Amino acid sequence: MTIANELGRGRFLSTIERSRNIYITTHINPxxxxxxxxFGMQYLLKKALRRKSVIIQSGVIGRAENKALISECGIKSVDASTVTVxxxxxxxxxxxxxxxxxxxxxxxxxxxxVIDHHPLRAPTYTLxxxxxxxxxxxxxxxxxxYFKQFGIPFSRAVATALYYGIKTDTANWSRSTGHDIAVCHSLAEHIDDKMLSxxxxxxLPVDYYRQIHKGLTTAVRYGSxxxxxxxxxxxxDYASLIADFxxxxxxxxxVFVTGRLADAVIFSLRCTRARENAGDVIKALVGxxxxxxxxxxxxxxxxxxAGLTEAELEKIEHELVAKLLKRLHGRIIVGDLFIDTASNRTV
Incomplete structure (x- = not known):
């Protein structure tokens, strides 16, 4: 369903028009x-439908680039815990x-x-x-x-934000399609180059360099x-940042990176070759x-x-790596430190 056809556009508009308040949210840790x-949806609703809306944020904005995006664009939000929908x-x-x-x-x-580019989940059909x-x-x-369908011109800030969002989600277009690149080309004339820079x-905070150092001194290589x-x-955010690094x-x-939060072990997986789907691999690891x-x-x-001991946390992390190696190599193999500080050698 899209607003490009009459049925989709009608449903979108009627859903907006009959509402008292409009709230915009995303996944946790956006x-x-x-x-x-x-940011773009809030601007679009204001300009196209003259409706005010509130952006709801949940989780942590950790990466310096994400904080800069919010600051440069003047994006205002409220915490999810303060809102009753x-x-x-x-x-x-x-x-x-x-x-x-x-x-x-x-x-x-x-x-x-719901507007998303991840695979469709069955319950979404009911919305x-x-x-x-x-x-x-x-x-x-x-x-x-949507901006083009409604005939709404981009502001410099909105165009810059959308451009940056596409650029990062496609890893600087390294995992992009012709459509991704074409959309960015259409935005290029509207962006603020200095703002983007x-x-x-x-x-960058000191924590950034601490995590880089920790990654370099503990990384283990198993072939590729x-x-x-x-x-x-x-x-x-640092799990994905180190994986990209x-x-x-x-x-x-x-690259597979794990990290610990107060109540969870989180992990990020990146790959350059699509012999296996990273999303499918993660689902298999998690079970x-x-x-x-x-x-x-x-x-x-x-x-x-929550409540696990240090030994239990380490067991989870080691089991995840073992499952990953079996999935990608067919067996568990012995790895080497990525940087061997004793011999000053990189493997």
Whole structure:
């Protein structure tokens, strides 16, 4: 269902028009694609339908680039814990679906509108309006089409945010399609280059360098696979940040990074070759212990760990690596430290 056809457009408009309040939310710990979509949707509703809306944020904004995106664009949001969504309100969910574990509300709080680029989940069929396009590299691409359908020009800030959201979700277009690139080309003339530069190259906190150091000193290489256990994380974003960092290593095709939050072990998986789907691999690793999923080249998951001992946490991390090696290599193999500090050698 899309607003490109009369039925979809009618459902979208009627859902908005009959609502008392409009709330916009994304998955927990939003990434640039999710942040940009929320900002873009709020602007679109204001300009196209003259409706005010509130952006609801849940989780942690940890990466310096994400903080810069919010600051540069002047994005205002409220915490999910402060909002009560009623049946008279319209909740718009972007870059996620309400049956996912990263949905910020209880399952009983159902969104009226869902726009996402992840694979369609069956319960989403029951919602008043949904637009799911898994062939798109980023949900921001769908928002760009909505602007065009409604004939609303982009502001510099909105165009820059959407452009950055697409760029990051496709890893600088390294896992993009022709459509992803075409959408970015259509946005290019509207973006603020200086704003984009400030978002992409913000000042970095000391924690960033601590996590890089921890990753470099603990990374283990198994042929074309690198695994890293970061243990305690200052922010959940660092698992994916370190995974992206190591994926650029020569002759490395898979990177698996784990980290610990207060009540969960989280993990991020990246790959450069689509022999196996990263999302499917994560689901196989997690099993019934937790939740996870993603795309062909990137995925993430988590396992609840409240009350577990240090030994139990380490067991979970080691079992995840063992499952990964069996899945990708067919057997458990012996690895070497990525950087052998004793011999000053990189394996």
């Amino acid at each position: 990434d640039p694609d999710a942040i940009a979509c929320a 009623t049946s008279d309100d319209c909740l718009i969910l972007l870059d996620a679906q309400h049956v996912n574990s990263n949905y910020p509300f209880r399952r009983s709080v159902r969104p009226e509108i 008043p309006f949904y637009d799911i396009r898994p062939r798109y590299g980023a949900t921001a691409e769908i928002l760009v089409e 400030r978002i992409e190259y913000p000042e 696979i690198i695994t890293v256990h970061l243990h305690a994380l200052p922010s959940p 190591f994926l650029r290593a020569e002759d490395v095709h898979w 019934k212990q937790g939740s996870g999923g993603g795309h062909s080249n990137s995925a993430a998951g988590k396992i609840p760990t």
